[in-house]
Amino acid sequence: MAVTESYVESFKLSDAESRRIFLEQIVPKYLGHLxxxxxxxxxxxxxxxxxxxxxxxxxxxxxxxxxxxVMQGRRGEPAHLIANKYKEFHSSWEQLLSEKPMHASMVTKADDRAWLAMGVAHAMERRADVLAEMACRFPEDFCELTQTLHDAGYRVEVMILAVPEALSWIGVLTRYNNDHLREREQSDRSWGLPQLPHDETCANLVNAARFVDESSAVDQVVVVRRGNLVAYTNEKVNGSWVKKGSAVDALLFERNCGILPAEQRAAEEDIKELQKDGSTIPKSSIPEIGHLTSFFDITSDERQLRDLALPRISTANVRFGTQVDLSLGLDIP
Known part of the structure; x- marks a missing residue:
């Protein structure tokens, strides 16, 4: 049964309570090192x-x-922000898991988003480096946070994961199966598969990539496939992108051109696990991937997938290759 807007609103924390939980619980656990x-x-x-x-x-x-x-090697541990980790701090989280486990994450989403914004503000106040993982179900959050950081003098770099939707759905099913097998040992809660959130993040990631291309907020971008294989990279010099092309075009191309042999092997192993007796995943939810293996385009001279290049950090100094896909704030000497 779907939840009503009034039901969701009834669990939204007041600004004061949200702030208290952030300072007293989230900061000590995740940001106390700043x-x-x-x-x-x-x-x-x-x-x-x-x-x-x-x-x-x-x-x-x-x-x-x-x-x-690499960021830790630059100047210490960054503020590592993941909104999905904060829901457990919601004062009604256990109640929601008991009453409506299929909708618990959706009900707390507004507070999760608020805590992510507080985390960015907390790091900015301390001029700390930030590493944020975002699914971009609400791309406006990504746009606002990157622009805010840019306006505050931060260098902003973005890695976009270009993953075919069938593969990411297998990833979601695998995580849910593992989590819920453990949960089932402790309770009889019934969990729903997050098909709608997955599909929304697939669609809205495109909007986030378009913002990267068109806004002033981002200084460097890399689009990668699974395994950190680079499909596209670009950097701004004097406010303008150096290379032709766009992140959004690269994202859409990589999503729709099929899967690599290594991706296929990994997906097939995941599917085997999902199909085993005792799996919590309905077999009807497991996608077919055979059609993705027959049309992967690797013939274009303009597109050469290669390993991600990052600055190399040693205990003595910083060592660079001749080219990096994300500079991670480090100037090549």
Missing amino acids: QSPDNVGHEDRPPLAVFIIGQLGAGKTRAAPTIKQ
Whole structure:
């Protein structure tokens, strides 16, 4: 049964309660390592904000550790922001899981979004680097946060995950199956599959990519497939993109040109797990991928997939290759 707007609104926290939870619970757990704003000193280079964006199931969690490792080597641990992690702090979360587990995440979404914005503001006040993972179900949040950071003097870099929708849906099913197998051992809650949120993030990621191309907020962008294979990269010099093409065109092309052999093998392994006895996923929900394997276009001379190039960090100094796809705020000497 669908929930009503009034039901959702009845669980929305007051501004004061939301702020209290952020300061007393979320900050100590996720942002307690950031320095006090009183200790912010002179900046040798502008602070950095990196956004990893992709629809639900695209693989943001797998992509983030590599980026975070380089950022930590730059000037310490960044503020790592993931709105989906904050719902557990909602004062009614356990009640929602008990009453309407299929809709709990949707009911707390407004508060999750508010806490993400508070996290960015908290980091900005301390001039801390930011690493944010966003599915872009609400692309206006991505647009507003990147523009706010840019206007505050941050260098903003964006990684866009270009993943065919069938593969990201398999990713969603795999995560839900794993999570709910564990949950089923503890309770008899019934979970619903997030088909609508997945589809909305697929559609709205395109709007976010278009904003990257057209706005003044983003300094550098890279579009990657699974496995950090680069399909497109661009950087602004004197306010203008250096290369032709666009992030949104690259995203749409990669989504619709089929899947790589490595992607196919991984997807087939995931499907085998989803089809096992005891899986919590209805077999009718598992997508077919055979049609995606027959038309992958690798013949274009203008398109050469290659491994992602990032600055290399050692304990002694910073070492660079001749070209990087995300500079992560580091100037090539």
